[in-house]
Amino acid sequence: MSLNKGKKVIVGMSGGVDSSVAAYLLKEQGYDVEGVFMRNWDSAANSDILGNPTVNDDVCPQEVDYMDAKAVADQLGIKLHRVDFVQEYWDRVFMYFLDEYKAGRTPNPDIMCNKEVKFKAFLDYAMNLGCDYIAMGHYARVEHGEEVKMLRGVDNNKDQTYFLSQLTQAQLSKTLFPVGELQKSEVREIAEKMELATAKKKDSTGVCFIGERNFTQFLQNYLPAQPGKMQTLDGEVMGEHIGLMYYTIGQRKGLGIGGKGDAWFVIGKNLKENILYVGQGFDHEYVYADEAHVSNVNWIPSEKFTGTFTCTAKFRYRQPDVNVELEWMDDETLKVRMLDPVRAVTPGQAAVFYLGDVCLGGGRIEAAFKDGERRMY
16 A cells, blocks of 8 residues: 555646656555646736737636646646635745846745745645645655755756745645656656646746736836946946846856956946946956855754855756855854855845755845955846
8 A cells, every 4th residue: 555645735736747747656555635726917917918929818827727737737637726825926936037027136925935845835835725735736855854954956957946945944845746756858748747737848938927918118117227337447438238147157148248358247236337348258356255244044944053164056947056165143144254255246136055965045146255255136
């Protein structure tokens, strides 16, 4: 008899292949499986018009996703619930997203979406349905025990622990990641072998639960653009920017600066004077930092280290791990020293920490420094 028999798992089914296979695997493992489809964005109610390529579609993308999730649930013979978290997403994720842009930072809505919706609002809803666990189609792993650990997904190219770095011991103790033990190619093979309705469906891209957008136009639905000067650190004006929120540190595209010599990149911002700083060359000295202050740190292990702690870190998704030394500045803020300078350490993005395959947690980059001097990021 399966050890899992009688244990109830509620799977977040997005209408994509990963969550479809997650539901299939759990059923095969003997769990009592039900699915939940979350509706988190309402384009009409949220004035999502500019930059929306699907605004005139007869059927909105979320409805297509629901129908795909329903088709898979029917194939697997499991019940599919439908729940509306549109208000929660707006209040807890999208307002943060807009506030970060107003403050001149570059936010990561996927991390906040996981923290506040998928593993909070959804978890609460699932627990009310009487589940033992929730499950998602993320590429990550959880080791359950007295001390819960989150590990990178086996498929290093798809590992999503960076986006899950704000999850707590309590949340992880109630979570399963069935596809975390698999390569993406294996997930596709399973879906095709079982002839699941989502087997050949493309992966979703764009903003979490919103989708692909013309980003410049999309932000104009909510924030007024404030054009200003684009100049070098020496004060030479190179042109005009269309609004600081549309640029991120290290960016090359969309600057509209031509001419001879190396390509131009964003190397800094001055929010007070509304200036975008640019410099030539991918490896421009100003775009590198050797220290960062990271706030709102979620430290997953139950005990925090004292003194200094050596581990690795990612300062953006898909970036190779870099060696760092950590030191607490206060209960939720870390001073992070990079053993080698790192390019484009961008305020608003996440710094996520690892010890081997174990994700230790992460926080929001507040400021970057080089040789003790704060960068104008």
